[in-house]
Amino acid sequence: MPDESPRKFYGLFIVLGLLVSVLVVLGYYKDQFRDWKTYQHQFVKEEVRRATTPQQRLLAESTPVQIRQIVLPDLNRVDRCTTCHIASEDPSYGGYPQPLAYHPHHDQHPFDKFGCTVCHRGQGRATTTAAAHGHAEHWDEPMLPLRYIQASCGQCHQAADNPAAPKLARGEQVFETNGCRGCHKLGGTGGLIGPELDTVGARRTPDWLRKHFTDPASVTPGSGMPPQKLSEPDLEAITLFMLSQTGGGLPGYYASMKVIPSATEGRKLFEQKGCIGCHSIANRGGKIGPALDDVSLRRSPDWIMRHFRDPQSVTPGSVMPKFGFSENQTRALTEFLLHLRDQQVSLSLPGMISPVERGREVFRKYGCIGCHGPEGKGGVPNPNAKTAEQVPGLQHVADGYTKDELKILLLRGQKEIAPLDPHRPPPPLYMPPWRGVIQEGELDDLAAYVFSLSTKDKDLGF
Ligand code: HEC
Ligand code: HEC
Ligand code: HEC
Ligand code: HEC
Numbered sequence: 001m002p003d004e005s006p007r008k009f010y011g012l013f014i015v016l017g018l019l020v021s022v023l024v025v026l027g028y029y030k031d032q033f034r035d036w037k038t039y040q041h042q043f044v045k046e047e048v049r050r051a052t053t054p055q056q057r058l059l060a061e062s063t064p065v066q067i068r069q070i071v072l073p074d075l076n077r078v079d080r081c082t083t084c085h086i087a088s089e090d091p092s093y094g095g096y097p098q099p100l101a102y103h104p105h106h107d108q109h110p111f112d113k114f115g116c117t118v119c120h121r122g123q124g125r126a127t128t129t130a131a132a133h134g135h136a137e138h139w140d141e142p143m144l145p146l147r148y149i150q151a152s153c154g155q156c157h158q159a160a161d162n163p164a165a166p167k168l169a170r171g172e173q174v175f176e177t178n179g180c181r182g183c184h185k186l187g188g189t190g191g192l193i194g195p196e197l198d199t200v201g202a203r204r205t206p207d208w209l210r211k212h213f214t215d216p217a218s219v220t221p222g223s224g225m226p227p228q229k230l231s232e233p234d235l236e237a238i239t240l241f242m243l244s245q246t247g248g249g250l251p252g253y254y255a256s257m258k259v260i261p262s263a264t265e266g267r268k269l270f271e272q273k274g275c276i277g278c279h280s281i282a283n284r285g286g287k288i289g290p291a292l293d294d295v296s297l298r299r300s301p302d303w304i305m306r307h308f309r310d311p312q313s314v315t316p317g318s319v320m321p322k323f324g325f326s327e328n329q330t331r332a333l334t335e336f337l338l339h340l341r342d343q344q345v346s347l348s349l350p351g352m353i354s355p356v357e358r359g360r361e362v363f364r365k366y367g368c369i370g371c372h373g374p375e376g377k378g379g380v381p382n383p384n385a386k387t388a389e390q391v392p393g394l395q396h397v398a399d400g401y402t403k404d405e406l407k408i409l410l411l412r413g414q415k416e417i418a419p420l421d422p423h424r425p426p427p428p429l430y431m432p433p434w435r436g437v438i439q440e441g442e443l444d445d446l447a448a449y450v451f452s453l454s455t456k457d458k459d460l461g462f
């Protein structure tokens with residue numbers, strides 16, 4: 001009886017022993033067949049297949065199968081993506097299935113300086129596909145879906161000036177023309193009714209943002225933000241633009257190309273530097289220098305660049321000033337002039353736009369549209385407000401106010417909005433005070449614009 005109990009355990013020991021061996025063997029195979037190894041073996045096999053001499057073959061066969069990484073001390077990152085995306089820099093792998101494909105358009109951002117995650121996000125150190133692409137728990141930077149990849153460009157380049165990121169530029173334009181600033185601060189300017197948006201791209205997912213734009217209350221119950229009626233491309237663009245707002249500037253070299261010399265940038269310089277005083281475009285401007293409409297037919301880009309650096313060097317005795325432009329400014333201006341012929345140029349010449357036109361710009365800049373609607377036609381929902389539960393349109397302002405009264409109202413704002421029903425929550429939107437925000441000259445232009453919205457003249461018909 002007493003010697004029976006140890007025997008009872010023999011079977012158990014054998015089973016346990018077997019289990020351990022199986023686990024060890026499994027672990028070995030799991031490691032052996034980690035997906036990155038599979039991809040590297042595929043790569044080696046392909047290299048061997050391509051070899052045409054015995055030496056090349058030997059070299060290909062001896063390609064080490066190992067973790068590869070790009071160490072980026074200035075970005076505080078280590079990216080191991082090339083462990084699988086191993087041929088990213090080899091154009092002969094163009095069109096191969098992922099992850100073995102060549103990476104298009106990377107010459108301006110060499111991988112040894114940029115790595116991958118600064119553009120794609122994801123988890124740089126991970127070596128399984130799911131974890132690297134950031135679909136892992138406790139990792140709050142999932143990879144950006146490729147259709148939003150241009151959001152990353154905004155970290156280092158100004159949104160509007162990057163000809164390679166048109167969706168980002170469009171997103172900024174949607175932001176600036178739909179009155180978002182009326183309620184939101186971005187980069188230090190804007191209203192206080194909604195939260196600041198400087199880091200919203202790090203806080204919210206693409207899906208959340210999209211849903212929030214079409215129906216804010218569906219993700220934020222009781223939201224005071226009006227649903228945005230945007231076309232599908234604009235909705236995508238504004239989502240992308242929000243994703244680009246991740247805060248935190250990048251250091252030194254990475255920020256060195258903030259402004260990409262583009263035609264847009266060149267046009268700004270052209271307006272700022274008073275070129276129009278001496279040159280005309282579309283028959284507007286001065287006559288001291290030649291008209292510039294067709295300059296791209298007369299002069300090569302190289303000539304134009306040299307002329308900017310020093311007009312005298314190509315036109316001895318020229319009276320055109322030597323402006324001392326930086327290389328980027330020179331490129332931007334040249335870009336602008338070369339594209340004059342394909343653009344519908346309407347330059348803002350000083351003194352040639354009316355106060356009403358300038359006021360329309362002020363209306364746009366401070367986001368009045370966000371509450372009063374395009375052209376001040378009203379219609380933005382403001383639940384429980386006496387004015388038809390909407391923010392009122394501005395077509396009748398000229399009937400009820402003098403210009404001075406209007407300016408006083410704009411500076412003071414109006415926090416108390418009469419409720420329709422005192423038992424329901426007060427209307428979420430109110431008229432913010434603009435004192436200290438809108439500049440003196442802007443205020444006059446704004447008042448002129450608001451008055452121009454008057455429907456008085458159009459009503460005379462009946
Ligand atoms: C373990 C291997 C592995 C690692 C490590 C890896 N990837 Fe991938 N990647 C893949 C595979 C496989 C695919 C193709 C299938 C897929 O999309 O999941 C792919 C596809 C992609 C795509 C295309 C997605 C699409 O929508 O077409 C991108 C972009 C990408 N990877 C970026 C990265 C970045 C950035 C890293 C580093 C943070 C990384 N990958 C690390 C294996 C890997
Ligand atoms: C400067 C930003 C930037 C960096 C850095 C970058 N990418 Fe990309 N990547 C892009 C963009 C933009 C695309 C969209 C494709 C295009 O440019 O046509 C892309 C596309 C891809 C794709 C999908 C290609 C396709 O057409 O299916 C993969 C995979 C990828 N990148 C992986 C990587 C890996 C791995 C690294 C690092 C070695 C990396 N990327 C570094 C911007 C970047
Ligand atoms: C981490 C910062 C960073 C990110 C992110 C980034 N860039 Fe760049 N980009 C640079 C720097 C720095 C240069 C200048 C590189 C050089 O000349 O050494 C550059 C150069 C360029 C140029 C060439 C400019 C010229 O005319 O010389 C283009 C175009 C460009 N980037 C587009 C993009 C696009 C599109 C994206 C997003 C997919 C992007 N960049 C993302 C930093 C960045
Ligand atoms: C009439 C005022 C108003 C206007 C106009 C407005 N918003 Fe909002 N927005 C709000 C309020 C209030 C909230 C906070 C409640 C919520 O999350 O819905 C908000 C929330 C947001 C959020 C979520 C922020 C976060 O951190 O959760 C984003 C993103 C946003 N708005 C973007 C925009 C954009 C882009 C526009 C222009 C197309 C815009 N908003 C126009 C009032 C406004």
Ligand code: HEC
Pocket residue numbers: 269270273274275276277278279288289290292295298299304307311312315318319320321323333337
């Ligand atoms: C004080 C008057 C003056 C100003 C200001 C001026 N220019 Fe000129 N510009 C001239 C004159 C005169 C010429 C013709 C002589 C020469 O080629 O240098 C000229 C020539 C040019 C040419 C060559 C045109 C051709 O067909 O040969 C270009 C391009 C040009 N200017 C661009 C600009 C730009 C851009 C600016 C603003 C940054 C500017 N200029 C500012 C007077 C001026």
Ligand code: HEC
Pocket residue numbers: 182183191193363366367368369370371372382385387391392393394396397406409410414416417418429430431432434446450
């Ligand atoms: C955050 C939303 C919001 C923004 C942004 C906003 N307004 Fe208003 N505004 C209102 C509301 C709500 C009222 C209605 C006040 C009331 O019912 O008493 C109003 C009233 C007015 C009135 C008086 C209308 C009348 O019929 O009495 C004028 C004029 C006006 N706003 C102009 C502007 C201008 C110009 C801007 C941009 C500088 C602007 N508003 C920005 C919400 C806003």
